[in-house]
Amino acid sequence: MTSPAPSPDLLARFATIVGDRYAVTDAAEQEPYLIEQRGLWHGTTPLILRPGSVDEVAAILKLADDTRTAIVPQGGNTGLVGGQTPHHGEIVLSLTRLARIREVDATSNTMTCEAGVVLANAQAAAQQADRLFPLSLGAEGSATIGGVLATNAGGTGALAYGVARDLVLGLEVVLADGRVMNVLNKLKKDNTGYDLRHLFIGAEGTLGVITAAVVKLYPRPRSVETAFVAVPSPQAALDLLALAQQMTGGGATTFELMARISVEFAFRHAGCRDPLADQHAWYVLLEVSSTQTDGLRRRLDETLEAGLEAGLIIDAVVADSLDQRAALWRIRETIADVQRYEGGSIKHDVSVPLASVPDFIAEASAAATALIPGCRPCPFGHLGDGNIHFNVSQPVGADKDGFLARWHDMNDVVHAVVRRHGGSISAEHGIGVLKRDELARTKDPVALAVMRTLKTTLDPNNILNPGKVVSL
């Protein structure tokens, strides 16, 4: 077991590694590392360590392992499942000072980033080299490369470019005992033994601490076209996606489904304007991209016409300016946030096989309203990935706390539908503490046993983010 409260003497030894300036003990200074953005959790810690080098990270973990001291690694503190929060007074290991982009290699289409590089800065560095780093998500102004890899983040670019895991060529990882593993290569093909990258990507800092990564870059799109499309149903949206991929040669880089109620919240609370004259039950934000400068708008128009003819589209508008494009995106981007103006919201970040999305939405909506009559399902999300954020707003006028008290009941009925369709109860946010116990109840028992075996093997003293992902 890890010791619950490190002694003042031990804390001083940790502080010495990074120097006093980067050993944060002041309560006000600590605050941004301890709060969770939605107020779900508030951590406590005697000490936040902000190492400035991989060697310092290694020294910290070695001391932690030797003294059985629990460590919570942290990037930009934007995680949504409580994985980066010290729930039990653990020492926080903040990676934000490892913020150097070590190299951009435009010819090899690779970029080598330290863990603390902010995602938006990584995107900007790629753009400066006339390349695209396609990982993109709401928190990109704060989220770090280390954090998005540790949680295997998804986001809006996953349709075309894959999730965070798919964008990694090489890794540098500090193991629980302080050894530094360097598989930081720039190779697309490397079959020299077991793939160790994917053990640490998505492990939420429980198996090792990622300190740097080589990520993939792509040719930068020269043209982008954005459409806001009303569709009769999720099934029509799915068929439209297949049509768009066929007609644009896989050029659809965004395909976000939104139920009417979710965009209505954006109109009501975020000042967004409805881009279409009439109201419709379902919408798709469709974006196509190309590395060519011309011809894309024509291909999009042809796609929309074909969709209209096939009955997959009721109405559509295409952005004619960057301002119009931004306005369309803003509808999608505010959806999650503006739900709070409608009272309590119970969230589900789930995925199902693509073919099951329409049935999932119908069945989960029915199950939710059967559980709490009057509740308002607001499904939206990355349809092309089968990833629906199935958020449920409280009934109008209901008691918020009373509604939120049924969080787990609601999860149970929605996740039961997910499982019936062979889906995942955490598509892109991870497990952290929020879904740990449910995972333990529902994961394939052999897979869960292998996970526990890996945890106890790679972190025998359970110092790395203990209690997250798997409980031992």
Place this chain on the structure above:
Amino acid sequence: MTSPAPSPDLLARFATIVGDRYAVTDAAEQEPYLIEQRGLWHGTTPLILRPGSVDEVAAILKLADDTRTAIVPQGGNTGLVGGQTPHHGEIVLSLTRLARIREVDATSNTMTCEAGVVLANAQAAAQQADRLFPLSLGAEGSATIGGVLATNAGGTGALAYGVARDLVLGLEVVLADGRVMNVLNKLKKDNTGYDLRHLFIGAEGTLGVITAAVVKLYPRPRSVETAFVAVPSPQAALDLLALAQQMTGGGATTFELMARISVEFAFRHAGCRDPLADQHAWYVLLEVSSTQTDGLRRRLDETLEAGLEAGLIIDAVVADSLDQRAALWRIRETIADVQRYEGGSIKHDVSVPLASVPDFIAEASAAATALIPGCRPCPFGHLGDGNIHFNVSQPVGADKDGFLARWHDMNDVVHAVVRRHGGSISAEHGIGVLKRDELARTKDPVALAVMRTLKTTLDPNNILNPGKVVSL
């Protein structure tokens, strides 16, 4: 330690699991499972087991684990590093009877294959559903899904679609002790705990036996255009690749570099005709694909014109018929095989960062000819992946055995250049026994230690393909 020679009684217990008909002991019947196609190895075994179900695989491994009996899993027996061969009289576990395609889900773009499905059959099943399963390699008529996943095969489709690892959504794996791990899902996004797929993909059957997989399907290209292009240098080829990806919107699906000498062997020994009037130092087989039916030839022509103007292309011919296309492909496909008519050939399956390919080829060629004056480097391969098959033919008239006796010396000098460029000594063929000791000498020591830890943890009795990949 595993017992070297199972007793007749124990062999009978194994045979009972699959039934006598599928317990192969006859020497002639065993032969195809024991030979290595190039004659590098010839295995021996008292028993080849051909289970017909996952349960039988599980029962075999449980008995093997209980009795410390070594097992060599095998697919289509096309591996190139000795990984599928029983070098020390182990029992062979052939997966070829698990040959059912359990499902093709065209809407979700997934296919669920058992391990023994032959790669070409998987491709055909996808095509029947109007989809593409893009993994393609020379041995696809014999290689199995289980084999290509266990070795993380690459092939000619990797440029556009990634290596085998990138094509897998879910896995079913029998662990060393016979437990069946089912993470056989069809999800693009699944962040419920550690990624266990990638532990077993590329592990060459040393950590578990893959019995089924869910693989990704893609829209089937509606048009394909193929060009045979003479380029002044590998650097020009690299620049042409970037130009082609830019101008075709990432439509380049094949980009194979070939040195003059390698295609000359194909002309001389395989009856291939030189498609160009003059001789040139370097060639590229360039193929572009599109899900659209028209416009592709124009885009290819524009690309070739731009390449000519930029000095990246000296001459080029575009296939005007399927026959012409086949003739161009045949040049590339026979290169590796026809080298044997030129005497001994020492092979290297290496990769380097894309930007380093030109320097690597120049430096490795110089190093090879410095070691053995008169030897003939024949570099060719998947330039877009940084993966060069750097094969070296013997000097004209030299003694073949004498030349081949210097295999390891040649490997040493070529791999030294690879390492200097941060490359991999096994890009797509794996480690097996062929490169195991070199891997142990050259891999990052911490990564190697983690590999050994994983092996001893997941296969504590060392029954799964012992001696392959890592030695303990």
